[in-house]
Amino acid sequence: MRRIFFPVVAAVLFILSASHAFAFGKIMYADRPLNLRDDRSPRGEWVGSLYAGQKVRVAFEENGWVAVYEPGATDADKAKPAGYSNAKFLKPVRGRYEPKPWGEAAYSTTKLNIRSKPDARSAKVGVLRPMERVIMDFPEDEWILVFSPDATIRSNMNGIGYCSAKYLEPIPAGAAPAPAKASTPEPAGLRAGGQAAAPVFQRVALTNEVDVHQSRTTASPLVRTLRPGDVVQLGLPGNGWYAVFKANDMIRSESSSLGYSRRTAMDANSRQADDVAAPVAVSSTPGTTPGTAPAASRPAPVVSAEAIKSEAVKSTSVKPAPPAPVRSEGQQTMVIDRSAFRKANRPDPTPDQTAHGYRFKFLEKSETREYGQVWITLKVFLSTTKLPDREAFKDFAASLWKDHRRVTKNVLVEVYLPGMDTDDLAWGVAKFDYDGMIEMFVRRATLFGTKFM
Amino acid sequence: MKHISLSLWLAAVLLLLAVPASAQPSKVGFVNPQRIVNESKIGKIAQEDLAGLGKEKDRRVRQALDKVNKLQEGLKADALSVSEQQVRENELRQAVRDYEQLVQTSNQEIQAEERRLIRFVMRHADSILRTIAAEQGFTMILTDPEIIGYVDHSVDITDRVIRELNSMI
Numbered sequence: 001m002r003r004i005f006f007p008v009v010a011a012v013l014f015i016l017s018a019s020h021a022f023a024f025g026k027i028m029y030a031d032r033p034l035n036l037r038d039d040r041s042p043r044g045e046w047v048g049s050l051y052a053g054q055k056v057r058v059a060f061e062e063n064g065w066v067a068v069y070e071p072g073a074t075d076a077d078k079a080k081p082a083g084y085s086n087a088k089f090l091k092p093v094r095g096r097y098e099p100k101p102w103g104e105a106a107y108s109t110t111k112l113n114i115r116s117k118p119d120a121r122s123a124k125v126g127v128l129r130p131m132e133r134v135i136m137d138f139p140e141d142e143w144i145l146v147f148s149p150d151a152t153i154r155s156n157m158n159g160i161g162y163c164s165a166k167y168l169e170p171i172p173a174g175a176a177p178a179p180a181k182a183s184t185p186e187p188a189g190l191r192a193g194g195q196a197a198a199p200v201f202q203r204v205a206l207t208n209e210v211d212v213h214q215s216r217t218t219a220s221p222l223v224r225t226l227r228p229g230d231v232v233q234l235g236l237p238g239n240g241w242y243a244v245f246k247a248n249d250m251i252r253s254e255s256s257s258l259g260y261s262r263r264t265a266m267d268a269n270s271r272q273a274d275d276v277a278a279p280v281a282v283s284s285t286p287g288t289t290p291g292t293a294p295a296a297s298r299p300a301p302v303v304s305a306e307a308i309k310s311e312a313v314k315s316t317s318v319k320p321a322p323p324a325p326v327r328s329e330g331q332q333t334m335v336i337d338r339s340a341f342r343k344a345n346r347p348d349p350t351p352d353q354t355a356h357g358y359r360f361k362f363l364e365k366s367e368t369r370e371y372g373q374v375w376i377t378l379k380v381f382l383s384t385t386k387l388p389d390r391e392a393f394k395d396f397a398a399s400l401w402k403d404h405r406r407v408t409k410n411v412l413v414e415v416y417l418p419g420m421d422t423d424d425l426a427w428g429v430a431k432f433d434y435d436g437m438i439e440m441f442v443r444r445a446t447l448f449g450t451k452f453m
Numbered sequence: 454m455k456h457i458s459l460s461l462w463l464a465a466v467l468l469l470l471a472v473p474a475s476a477q478p479s480k481v482g483f484v485n486p487q488r489i490v491n492e493s494k495i496g497k498i499a500q501e502d503l504a505g506l507g508k509e510k511d512r513r514v515r516q517a518l519d520k521v522n523k524l525q526e527g528l529k530a531d532a533l534s535v536s537e538q539q540v541r542e543n544e545l546r547q548a549v550r551d552y553e554q555l556v557q558t559s560n561q562e563i564q565a566e567e568r569r570l571i572r573f574v575m576r577h578a579d580s581i582l583r584t585i586a587a588e589q590g591f592t593m594i595l596t597d598p599e600i601i602g603y604v605d606h607s608v609d610i611t612d613r614v615i616r617e618l619n620s621m622i
Contacts, residue, residue: 371554371558424573424576425570438513439509440509441505441506443499443502443570444501444502445495445499445573445574448577448622449577453622
């Protein structure tokens, strides 16, 4: 017995000491959107950012500044952090959680050199194999910085190196989840401790009519309209949309969904029926991307009804179904179906961001293809008491474009003002290609019924 | 036989008298959407918006045309090597393709925007229509001038809808 006991104890002690040797620093969470700098000083150059609640590994604290690493980093190289941040904004427990997708999944069809600088004469730091998956961001002229597919920190100190952008093919959002998003850790408290990560679906009963579209954009064809009393399941949230499934569907994947509905519309016009367990088999990746790890090996996106509700609506009270129209005696019919024209009497969204002196809120971010071009659509509510003039609108839209521009994609910014129905036409429309603004116009007619007209 | 015949005639006469007495008066109204778009203030503003988009599209089309013209002139003016000539010809071909595509998509987008703006104006007119219909006891309101042969002025509520819409601005 003693002969067995001692080797077992020795093995356990060895494993424990080994795990300590691999781990370094400590796990912390950004308590707000946080800039990363190339030096331990607020005057250091900006190299990237963390979203509120982002999980990181920090080490080597000096003068109140820490070196920030990927949470799964094992290489305690003091000279290779993803950036430096002020330690007082990093907390051991997650508070706010506002994940912000970044980068774009991509691959190269050919063998591609990775260089240390956006220059063909700079040193070669690696080679991208054909079909190998990476994340690309920080475009510079014809070049773009590539990251490991597991990267979670958006920083130009966290990339592998630069590749020529023209050889990289973006992976469509529907083909595979962006690694940056997929590897995003789930918010604390969403799951019971020890449970396996799995998408959560909620069963809801409709209290009002909600449209279901073919894809996650209002520009896509209308598939059907859910009626009050209909019971459906919601899940796989993305870009401000839910995938909608039949109430009794057991296998729920993107391909088996009825379609997609806007989060805000669904949250305002439905009540929770009950929570249902994870599906039998969820495959939200119908097409397997070359060079990628199997979907099952990546952390699955997790969402809870509470998180969605708190993000989407201020009030969770269920609106009663609209009363039936009152008809005077003897009247039988009205020829016009008004259900489609019902005026939304919702409060204005609450702005949560600032750009160019304007408070604003993203209502929807989506990607669509029109006339053979890919468009990133940003629907934005702009909180203002004064009608923005042309220049102010242009500057505001341009600042959003700068944060979202991608190689080979155009950006469409649609702006809504206070008092407007955010499900209807936008007031301001600005279109950008990768190089700059290509078109801008406003619809004064949409101000009808607001304080601006 | 005579009694039966008399009874039948009497029943028929009574029936004919009863039908008009039991029928409710039905009132049909008419509204002309084209006039609402053309004559209401919001309709005029929507038309100005459309004109604004038209100008913006026109500017882009002119830019694309300028590019084509410049490439054409460059091709004529310079003495070029064969390979250089080929490169510039390809550039010109691409510029012409871009120009043609831009003209086509601009026209499509303007038409789509026109439809969107008309729908927007009519949505607002529609809410007023409902109030007027209830107030004046209409059982039906027709909106398609194509199917109307004659409309009495008293049931054409287009002017009223325009007035109400204008009063909201």
